[in-house]
Amino acid sequence: MKCWAVYQVPESLRLLGHLDLMRSMQRVLRRSGLPIKYSQGFNPHVQMSLAAPKPVGMAGENELMEFTLTEPLPREAVKEAIQKALPEVMALKGLILRDDKAAALPALVRMASYRVDFYGKPPFSARQLSDFLSQTEIPAVKTTKKGKRSYDMRPLIMQAELKGQSLHCTLSLWEGGACRCDDFLEQLCRFAGVSEAPQVIYTRVRLLDKKAKPLDSYADC
Amino acid sequence: MLTNEQNQQLERLLDSVQKAVRYLGGEMNQRYKPEASFGFAFCFPDTYEVGMSHLGMKILYRILNDLDDVRCERVFMPAVDMADGLRREGIPLFSLETRSPLKDFPLIGFTLQYEMSFTCVLEMLSLGGVAALSKARKESDPIVLAGGPSAANPEPLTPFIDAFLLGDGEESVVEVTQLVKALREKGETRENILFALSQIEGVYVPRFYEAVYNEDGTIRSFGPIREGVPPVVRRRIYLDFENAPYPEKMIVPYTQIVHDRVALEVMRGCTRGCRFCQAGYIYRPVRERSPKRVMELAESLISSSGYEELSITSLSTGDYTGLAELVAGLNKRFQNRRVALSLPSLRVDGSLKETLEETGQVRKGGLTFAAEAGTQRLRDVINKGVTEDDLITAVSDAFSSGYAGIKIYFMTSLPTETYEDLDGIAALAALVRQTYFNLPKASRPGGLRINISTSTFVPKPFTPFQWCGQDAPQVIEEKQRYLREKLRMKGLAFRWNDWQQSRMEAAISRGDRRMGAVIYEAWKLGCRLDSWTEHFNYERWQEAFQKVGVDIAFYANRERSYDEILPWDFIDMGVTKDFLRKENEKAKAGVTTPDCRQGCRGCGLQRLEGVCT
Incomplete structure (x- = not known):
């Protein structure tokens, strides 16, 4: 039986890296006492995957992990076991039961919605934001392992708006094209003529599929 | 707690x-008790990854947090970038649980595991807004405690620590905490609180004692200068080891730490009596946990942590009664939960084969064997009751059980060592290598890796070698160079420690009160995290010694006479000075002392009623 656990990475743990989170969630599953499926081989480990790597510095409100149980169990029992095994500061927000043959979780992720909270007032106006978005092309450069690569950021931005002290946006996140939230903010600040990088807290609010449907709202199947 | 502005910074x-991630807290099984009024800051003078690997801290963290109205929170030495950042931004060093500045805790306790962490004690106090010098602390400032093996000789840290807790901390830390809490609530003065602490067995309050020196720099007299303060401080020994509180729900860090596994202490103390080993004397008598209790603890530790590895720890796990049965039982219980067992500190003179086969069932790690010295003569001198045959049988068992990675550990510059003993190390290494190739190809694992590692002998207080001088730097260097040449063999790697750190350790560990000024000066010059080779700066330490006018060789290289008053003589460790002297004489004569499980050797513990049977 395949399960998706929806959990929160609180702001206080935003500096956790992907590998630390992976290891920690594997231990959550081991602590849960549930009949978790292990990989075969010389060094057996818990078989699980996170929906998308969490960038260092980012909190997450509806993060997901996928794991498989070797025998079916009632949803409430699984939920309770996971919640108890999570550190107190992390909350389990939901559990989705998936068919064993359903697509793997990471393959469904296409985009993510983010919230950027500023300490104080946002350094740009709503007008500047809409001007920024009305550009047909936003040339940007990303640094990868292979070196610097220029790309057009505009098609990777699905949506963005200012709400009070926060910037909300939805950005592409899959192998076909991904835009980092901090890169987006940097381009926007540059466009608005902001000289000093603002101090912010990044939160990934939800992970979405190709129809922009939140993965945490999937029904059981 | 930190202010909003400080939190934002x-x-x-x-x-x-x-x-x-070192500075975040919020891990699984962290104890969070913001409502408890009395704060105890448990400080480990090294970084998070090192400190979180330490068992003693976890034990006392649990005991203190089980007290009503007491919250014990963790504070670690920040890495250099963080330490400098905190200072630059004016943010005080804080606890992980509630982010409270160190200076806001009425009690601060340091655990001292090695001398090279001493400058971190000063650095942490200073970063936390607490005066590094005890005499500079004001009436309402925190009271600073220290304990742990490196408090066996507390004298070098006396300018900085208000009270030392000697011996097992399980009971004394509770007594001290409750007393300070009660007296603070009554509004007692700092001086009165410290005097009250000096009345608890195992507590040493240095301000009530004075040392007078001879012209040659040795101690003329040492004793209390206030009435009612005990002239001899006896170490605490916790006897109910079986039922001792244990951190059954240990904190599970998010990040990888040095010992990233469950540590289960099955035994405390060791009776082998290796003459260089301080732990072998200051943790006597041997106390074992029953296999039943070990199984219970293992169950709760594994299920509450989710760890993949369980380490059966003690000073000499091979001496645990019924080890083979225990290992088999643990394996049976945890195998289908994919828990690997590891057994550090195995001796090579026991029967290993069964145990090895059991532990290797899930995963095969490396194996370390402590040979300590290269020849039988020198092994007799240090009373390491291990023979060449033992070692060869052990490595042969290890190879045929599928272990291809073997580490053999030696000490160099041991008392009476000659170049013949160094030749012995090389000969032994060659023999181990040959043992591997003598096995039929089918019954040995591929990829032989033999690591020979040496460290420089550091004479320690409360050992038979406490009177010895350490080899001079040139001698150590020459010996290391010689070994490097001798150990050029295929499939074999040689690692050695730089002597500079060992020399500082030798000077500090047997230092008297004047060493405090050196540590203070070294810290002022920027020394911190000295146990990290990348941060250790020998020149700076030399400069500190020079500035204060203290001779390194006086402490590190001088041989003491038996009638000299040693700085730690006022502490009753259980083992008597007379016994240590006799052992030192036996060492010089190359005579061994067998394990006292086979008969009492009169080490001194027998004087204490009910302690050693």
């Missing part, structure tokens, strides 16, 4: 430092 700082 801290968030910005955390964004810019390496491995910020």
